[in-house]
Amino acid sequence: MTTATATATAIVAGHGLALRRSHPLPNPPGRATTSVSLPARPVTPARCMIVPASPSPRSRRCRSISSESSTAASAAADITDEEVKPEDEVDPQAEVCYLDPDADPESIREWELDFCSRPILDARGKKVWELVVCDATLSLQFTRYFPNNAINSVTLRDALSSVSEALGVPMPDRVRFFRSQMQTIITRACGELGVKAVPSRRCVSLLLWLGERYEVVYSRHPGFQAGTRPLLALDNPFPTTLPENLFGDKWAFVQLPFSAVREEVESLGRRYAFGAGLDLDLLGFELDDSTLVPGVAVESSRAKPLAAWMNGLEISAMEVDTGRASLILSAGVSTRYIYSGYQKTPAATQEAEAWEAAKKASGGLHFLAIQESLNSDGCVGFWLLLDLPPPPV
Known part of the structure; x- marks a missing residue:
């Protein structure tokens, strides 16, 4: 893993929460509990519009996601709309x-x-x-x-x-x-x-x-029916219990600069056996290199088997349910797992809300990393994830 990755996980070493029964794990001897400070900026999530890698026969409008540098004094991230004018009229x-x-x-x-x-x-x-x-x-x-x-x-x-x-x-x-x-x-x-x-x-x-x-x-289209609801809406089932083979030892909220996230995605094919990336250029992400992207780091003594099992799940997103003090993992098309619970305290709720706010500030971008230790310099698996609204059709 990159130096930036190691730093991002190191600041939360000893801060992991038990994945099984929602009890905090004891801190390593001589190490105090630390907390993560994520940028809780109230930014409205943006919907990316795709621009093809090469010209297409169709017109296209691009909405890019941009941000100011993520510093303690920074204001809300800017999300700008760029209109790409069609070269030819679209025949619907x-x-x-x-x-x-x-x-x-x-x-x-x-x-x-x-x-x-x-x-x-x-x-x-x-x-x-x-x-x-x-x-x-x-x-x-x-x-x-x-x-x-x-x-x-x-x-x-x-x-x-x-x-x-x-x-x-x-x-x-x-x-x-x-x-x-x-x-x-x-x-x-x-x-x-x-x-x-x-x-x-x-x-x-x-x-x-x-x-x-x-x-x-x-x-x-001349036959368009405005206000028609999708015939086959996406499922959003109540989350179920995580299978035994997907348990880790502890996890932590972490963050990485956007530049480091890019580096991790580019290195997926040559450095990690498990994981998945996204084409950030195609999706129109124009975040500053220093913008902090939130993620979840998972420590496991059996990191490789865990990463292999996770690799077959088609992981799409992670979210925090602050009401139920749970971390939710979405996979496949209609599977949601309670990945972990945590002790519901004001401090934990504040951290969870800050993590979700940071995810919105980065346009829904977030990640999951599996490591042998939260202190390790490398990770066994890395998945880049993106919160997306359901399609309008």
């Missing part, structure tokens, strides 16, 4: 079939997929369905509309095959999707194509692209 009824000419088709091994109704009525007065497919970098983009009486696994299977044929790319190894209600159809269609279907909310590019399409495509 046109379908998208795009592959970045600079992309290597063989390198696109994972797709993100949504197959759901849209707030649009066809000539029969029935809701239009749409397949939207992209990859994490938006080098691949594909959309197709369908009537509501043609929604089944066979239709989806054939449509996915046509993506490969139309764009000249191989079928992917994995397809991520975020709607639990469509799991049966998507899993069956992918299975017949020899593709692994992965239920996951780590479809960040897809989720943000859908938000943009709502604004620049669906809302301009």
